[in-house]
Amino acid sequence: MLETAPNRQAATWLASFARSLEAGDIDGVTGLFPEDCYWRDLLAFTWNIRTMEGRSAIREMLGETLARTAPAGWRLAQDATTDGGVTEAWFTFETATARGEGHVRLIDGRCRTLFTAISELKGFEEKKGPSRPLGVRHKAERSRETWSETRRREEAALGTSEQPYCVIVGGGQGGMALGARLRQLGVPTIILEKNARAGDSWRNRYRSLVLHDPVWYDHLPYMPFPENWPVFTPKDKMGDWLEMYARVMELNYWTSAACVAASYDEHEKIWTVEVDRAGERVVLKPRQLVFATGAYGPPKLIDLPGADVFEGEILHSSQYADGRRFKGKTCAVIGAASSGHDVSVDLWESGADVTMVQRSPTTVVKSDTLTELAFEIYSEDALAGGITTEKADLIVASMPFALMPEGQKALYDRIRERDAAFYERLAGSGFAIDFGHDETGLMMKAYRTGSGYYIDVGASDLIINGEIGIRSGVSIERLTPKGILFDDGSELEADVIITSTGYQSMHETVAVVVSREVADKVGPCWGLGSGVRNDPGPWQGEPRNMWKPTAQEALWFHGGNLALSRFYSKFVALQIKARMEGIPTPVY
């Protein structure tokens, strides 16, 4: 590494940090941080996903974890950089049980943010790239079992004569990404998918659905989309890709398999999972159970007074697949976030008359703008500059949640300036726009409440042009036989009402499958405890319950969009693998 000033500064800090850690000198360590500091750790010290905020939190964490973690071998991994007074550096290290990587941001020689994450378990390294498996042995032997025979035997045995160590409920991108990682780590796993085919979780959605995030952000582990893949993936193409992925990754993927019930024996430390597999009842006995049932739980149904007298049809957006049967009908869509917009466009395209009923303001961002400004590190330009998807994931992960609003606010200041004319026109249509509680925009809404935003892929122009009607600033009083009566006395006629009112937390799925008691013990998923509406405090510093140990032993939640599924599947898989191998995983 060249003798540059940033390298010198980073190396000096890292050496002091390593020395203090090795000496068990916790005060020496905290002295390397200013008072206002953050240490985000993914499993390396805490066997948890936690951000320590401030010196005393760091002191407390190290007091409990330092001795058993035995960190060592801290080394700069690439040239450090300095920009605007902040020196950034990547490093690697090891602990007693794992190898890790991390990132540091130094200001005035002290550490403002530190990020540490394990990358692999010692002795259980993944076989890929230079260490990929050789495949079937090149040697004649009479007892040879071919690859397909081995696969068939495994498929037949797992879940009958042999029990999986892990069961994943839900076979969308979350379940598949985790399943692929677990297979790669040699953890016997069954994925339960309620639909008939892998990929149906995408195919079954409304006809016009296309991914809102660009391809560079959406890769699954091990096997990136090919170079001729479109920027925005249509839902059926995504479905086909997932179906292919399950096969190529050799996942034990059960289709038409619904998880009916599950209970945990705290004494035997084993789950009993009841599965309806194409009408047949199968009982599985895994040690670990992961819910990867999507970013959300069951649909959130709202109480509509007068629903009993309404003469038309009421359905939730989750029941909505194809707008063509509503051609010529007058439709009211209640809810103005992502699904409300998408359903409205699909209805309009199908020749329905659509009015969107907006109950609270929405954060809207044009897709082009978001791709250009917010996905800079997930792009061809980034790739050309050496920032792979894996690196981009680490860059994102290196930023503590507490500091995200600052950057997001700056991003949305730019977005509002850039698209000022668009926002003016949209507001002029009567549509209520906001940028979140603290003007931090879409991503913070996503982490905090998972609701209230829309990436504009065409609906906003229809609203601006009056093609999709908008009723905002009014509350629903009740339904009438012919439509909706608002609290200002106005009425909206409707043959069909589609409630695009979102979904409940994932832990409500646990309530259905396991028990209310376990669901309540675990509590809601997502949300940061930011204190904004629908995300009550106290501040957590991390999304609740996602990808990390929960209050229920051996119960995990995994999910999120494709990017989160990709990145965090690694850490869920490493936690499960460590438990399978009996590696101590004391959770801080």
Next chain:
Amino acid sequence: MLETAPNRQAATWLASFARSLEAGDIDGVTGLFPEDCYWRDLLAFTWNIRTMEGRSAIREMLGETLARTAPAGWRLAQDATTDGGVTEAWFTFETATARGEGHVRLIDGRCRTLFTAISELKGFEEKKGPSRPLGVRHKAERSRETWSETRRREEAALGTSEQPYCVIVGGGQGGMALGARLRQLGVPTIILEKNARAGDSWRNRYRSLVLHDPVWYDHLPYMPFPENWPVFTPKDKMGDWLEMYARVMELNYWTSAACVAASYDEHEKIWTVEVDRAGERVVLKPRQLVFATGAYGPPKLIDLPGADVFEGEILHSSQYADGRRFKGKTCAVIGAASSGHDVSVDLWESGADVTMVQRSPTTVVKSDTLTELAFEIYSEDALAGGITTEKADLIVASMPFALMPEGQKALYDRIRERDAAFYERLAGSGFAIDFGHDETGLMMKAYRTGSGYYIDVGASDLIINGEIGIRSGVSIERLTPKGILFDDGSELEADVIITSTGYQSMHETVAVVVSREVADKVGPCWGLGSGVRNDPGPWQGEPRNMWKPTAQEALWFHGGNLALSRFYSKFVALQIKARMEGIPTPVY
């Protein structure tokens, strides 16, 4: 680029070359080559695949092609290197219709070998990476057709209401790689696969088959194998990958579709292709017809006198799928090249008693040795050094066929030394070993005759240990009711005889499908005209008829192993695309 000596030397040469070309000064150009020189051109100047050997061949070629090619913009593409007195440099250039890339080897400032290849057609660049398609438009529109609707419409129309521009006979790796390239270039294409499922050409082969080449050599275009893929792919896994590839690449791939007959209307310049599609007769009218039916044509059946009195079963290795039905039987395998060895091992593994009848010596190389010594530029080490598969393909292509024997002989000198003990043991078993006519080994045999070699993945040890019997140095006199009588009077008892006697040339498939007349006009495929047995002269400088215009207009041959299918599919696709777009393609 740094001012190094190799860069200066390469830049000087390239500038002189460019100046002479621009001035139309052909003598000036040839003056930059020594007498003993080679210029291999893939389509850039010749719209053909040709190697000009010696100055006068270069002079003649330029005399016909230079003016219309109008080459320009010659630029070094990366730092030149010098090793052992040879300076090597990569460059880019353009012609009137295409952009190209190439490579030069300079000795004493003059060009020993030159390689020029087009990389894309101007105005018809592939949409990938930074120019990948956006996908379905993010815009509401009532006439929107979704991706899956478009695909279904295309599949329904192509071959019925719309005719493909190109038909590819054969849906193995060759047909698929070419199909993917053509789709990427927007050439409407149908692939005809006689088997029921994509990938069956691999699945249907004998049970123990595993690819003999390592994964880095085997990637298909656009979508490399994932990083956790095994080094040596089992045949059924390969079948699954191909099936997935066809879907992900959105190929119009007809299964259970046999090409029954084809004839070309020289006046209308159109093919009439008769297809048996799952029992239904379909007639296609493409402009271009590609045979991608494998590296070889129909099985080569040998005349066995006394076959009528033999009481056992005789089959060709192409009919052999699973040895388990021969358990306990005494089997004679006639032929000691790849399929002879593989069939023998499969029989032995199945519990049969096997003797291999070797009619002529075989080149045997241990798989490990080959992977380590011959695939250096297709490996993780190469990747780590920046040599991608694409680059490795170009490195291989830059070497004229006439100069290959020299390097191959040196390679086999190393191999024989390294594995001397192995060869001694193998010869001691009575097995006859050779290293080809001029001691150049396996690859030259592959290009010259496609026969007479085996990459050892286990059979040789069985032969050494006597587990597989060997009869060599004798000729078959005739069959008896109970076995084989040799010319030395000895007999070999056999319940089953499997003739592993190889295949005929691909043009024999043309004789069956099109006509004897067209097949004879086109002549055999493969072979270099090296003058060795089964590869009669005159010297061609390139494989016969492969990947380039043939004596029959609009008839093409494509194929080879995975690596050749990958690399040359690009050039077949560009030739077909150019014809579709009416770009002049005067063939030299």
